[in-house]
Amino acid sequence: xxxxxxxxxxxxxxxxxxxxxxxxxxxxxxxxxxxxxxxxxxxxxxxxxxxxxxxxxxxxxxxxxxxxxxxxxxxxxxxxxxxxxxxxxxxxxxxxxxxxxxxxxxxxxxxxxxxxxxxxxxxxxxxxxxxxxxxxxxxxxxxxxxxxxxxxxxxxxxxxxxxxxxxxxxxxxxxxxxxxxxxxxxxxxxxxxxxx
Numbered sequence: 383x384x385x386x387x388x389x390x391x392x393x394x395x396x397x398x399x400x401x402x403x404x405x406x407x408x409x410x411x412x413x414x415x416x417x418x419x420x421x422x423x424x425x426x427x428x429x430x431x432x433x434x435x436x437x438x439x440x441x442x443x444x445x446x447x448x449x450x451x452x453x454x455x456x457x458x459x460x461x462x463x464x465x466x467x468x469x470x471x472x473x474x475x476x477x478x479x480x481x482x483x484x485x486x487x488x489x490x491x492x493x494x495x496x497x498x499x500x501x502x503x504x505x506x507x508x509x510x511x512x513x514x515x516x517x518x519x520x521x522x523x524x525x526x527x528x529x530x531x532x533x534x535x536x537x538x539x540x541x542x543x544x545x546x547x548x549x550x551x552x553x554x555x556x557x558x559x560x561x562x563x564x565x566x567x568x569x570x571x572x573x574x575x576x577x578x
Contacts, residue, residue, distance in 0.1 A: 428440040430565070430568075432568060437564070437568065438564045439564070440518065440562070440564065440565075441518060442516045442518060443459035443517045443518040443564070444459065444516075444564075445459045445461075445462070446458065446567065451496075454496070454531065454535055455532060455535040455536045455570070456532070456570075457520070457528050457532060457561075457563050457566050457567055457570070458520075458528065458563070459518070459563045460507050460512055460520060460524075461489055461508075461509065461510070462511055462516065486509045489508070489509040490508075490509045493508050493527075496531065497527050497530070497531055498530070499527065504527065505523040505524045507521045507523075507524050508520070508524045508527065518563060518564060519560035519561060519562045520560065520561050520563060521559075521560060521561070522547070522559055522560070522561055524561075525547045525551075525561040529543045529544055529547060532570060536570060536573075537574060538570070538573055538574055543570065546566060546570055546573060547561055547566065549569065550562055550565050550566040550569060
């Protein structure tokens with residue numbers, strides 16, 4: 383019985399020490415590191431503010447939902463494989479999966495209709511979700527595809543919209559130049575006089 387008590391007491395001490403170390407001290411240390419100047423913005427989600435209000439994150443792409451889909455003034459991000467209430471993740475469906483193929487065809491038809499083009503003109507990143515489902519950038523081809531609709535619905539010239547695309551193009555894509563959607567939409571809104 384004496385051995386059982388000793389082992390139980392030793393186990394409780396280890397539990398207590400590990401709880402303090404890993405449940406209190408380690409989270410406090412991580413929190414303290416995120417307060418170091420230069421890291422705080424990244425730790426808080428890289429929030430983009432405009433006029434003192436949060437308008438999004440520079441690291442997380444959220445597809446804008448137009449108030450009036452027939453007069454959609456926004457550039458859209460890649461589709462998301464995640465559902466409501468799920469923070470992030472991929473569908474884990476392979477290229478031969480019938481559900482994935484059907485979803486891609488539906489997205490392609492929907493985007494082609496929205497942009498007024500044939501489905502063959504829709505670039506791959508417009509219809510395939512990223513690994514996280516939250517990419518902030520799209521390909522230049524997908525931005526160019528959306529340019530005519532954005533110009534039409536904002537009153538900006540197509541040349542001005544293409545200028546804004548070029549100004550918001552960087553190395554953000556995977557191995558190719560990418561266009562970060564949030565700053566592009568903010569630039570479009572500012573150029574259109576903030577009406578949208």
